[in-house]
Amino acid sequence: MLGRVIEARHLRVLRAVAATGSFSAAGRELGCTQPAVSQQMKALEASAGTPLLVRSGREMRLTQAGEALVRHATGILAGLTAAEEEVAAIAGLRAGRVRLVSFPSGSSSLVPTALAALRAEHPGTRVSLEEAEPPKSVETLRAGDCDIALAFRYEGAASTDEWDDLVVRPLLADRLVGLVPEGHRLARTESVALGDLAGEPWIAGCPRCRGHLVDICEGAGFSPRIDFATDDYPAVVGLVGAGLGVAVLPELAVESVRAKGVRTVALEPVVRREIVALTLPDLARVPTVAATLAELAKAAAR
């Protein structure tokens, strides 16, 4: 037994021979020469262990084994082309699903814009969206439970090598702004230094932001007194508006909130926050993921 197993290629040839009744015609149909067909059939007969074709004079007939193979070939080749088509549909962005995880404020405008553009461009694609804060979302990504994680990082943060095994695609450069109630002593200034707010009661955002807030405040020489902490940005803004304290929030997060009774003042020096899309190196090469990343970048560029 030289040819050990039956290959799909053999079945294609056999089917063509059975359909045309001739090696030459099968060769023309398959785009190869007649000896190629002849050799393939010889190899297939060697694999089968029995003749598959009977040449009687001019015409070519199938043996019983040949008939059995052709009968099976129909289903096998149909399954194969179905598989190819499904994969091609995914590769060609006519199908496929991308699982996206975003931090809450990121989904407000960036994600909807990008997903709308993706759907318009590639109607067959589907996106599932969940919300999670960065430490959790990256975990989800590494665990294989999502394809793209939207996250952010603060300039000069200690854990800058946390993502060096990931594909990091910068989307937006955000900055922190200070929030003070109207009528606050600093409400009319152009910009404030963090130290100017040292004695104020603080209202903090999500855990990660709170941690960073403490870091930069300690860098400015004080430890903030945090009276409230919530990851609900409108709530933070509302608390500031009610005069219960001051806050430092990402500018983009403030933009999507109607701020009543609140003044935003620039921070000096500027503290930058970078919003990025994260994915695994292998996933970055998946067409649906790549297309989604591209739409996110386009949406970020406005």
Next chain:
Amino acid sequence: MLGRVIEARHLRVLRAVAATGSFSAAGRELGCTQPAVSQQMKALEASAGTPLLVRSGREMRLTQAGEALVRHATGILAGLTAAEEEVAAIAGLRAGRVRLVSFPSGSSSLVPTALAALRAEHPGTRVSLEEAEPPKSVETLRAGDCDIALAFRYEGAASTDEWDDLVVRPLLADRLVGLVPEGHRLARTESVALGDLAGEPWIAGCPRCRGHLVDICEGAGFSPRIDFATDDYPAVVGLVGAGLGVAVLPELAVESVRAKGVRTVALEPVVRREIVALTLPDLARVPTVAATLAELAKAAAR
């Protein structure tokens, strides 16, 4: 696109990788090395046009396209192994059908013996049997409507090259015997020459036999007066027994008939008839056909 189409081999590897979760383990399962698996997967991903696997740290995950392929692979590989098993069953004589065509007197003992032995040896095989006289049966064989034709030929017949594109397997050496009624003037002789019967009324067998009878009689210098002709051998014997004439029949045909009131006498010189099995060269290599031919030969050897 280097690898153009998806091959069954690729799917086997992919399935093994998906099942084991590792290239090395898949290689062990498939009996090849890890780089072989690695290259196969790279080739498959090139064919697919999209990554199929995601390596995240230690573990290996399927992409959506990979999942689709594995899902299809199950059915495709099942169909492939089913095809292989069916062909192997035919090649291994555990299944399969042989279409046999025999001349009437040949089926009497030779064919039943052979078929009984075939069924005992290979219970899965089936044989279909039809009866036809040699010119017709060979036609059936050439047309692909049967696999083995039992036929006979007379020694020194003119058309000795009629079957030279067929596989001719001699089974039995028969001879012609003379049949005369008891009480006939030649009923007590050991042997007769054809010329001794020149003036008798003749009873002939099947068309082919009748043609040969006329030939050999003319070779002996006379033209037989044929009063009756039938391809029913018992009828011929009966007619002779009733004293309506003499006949020349194959010895084997006479053996299976209870001859009442008939004497068989040897012919001098001897006229031989050879019973053969015919098949197409390609068909002779089909295991079921070869096995049937072998059983026929064994049955002929008693």
Next chain:
DNA sequence: AGCGATGCCCAAGTCTCCCTTATGCTCGGA
């Protein structure tokens, strides 16, 4: 009956593909 067309087989050459061995690298655990 001769002739060309068609179709298959065979042989040899070339080329591609695949598998192997060997090596380096990364990751995770002791």
Next chain:
DNA sequence: TCCGAGCATAAGGGAGACTTGGGCATCGCT
């Protein structure tokens, strides 16, 4: 920090497949 497991890559060798060219048989036509 070292070690084991696992994957990637490169190079080499070998098997398989396709092609070209030639020969032969069959069928149909003149």
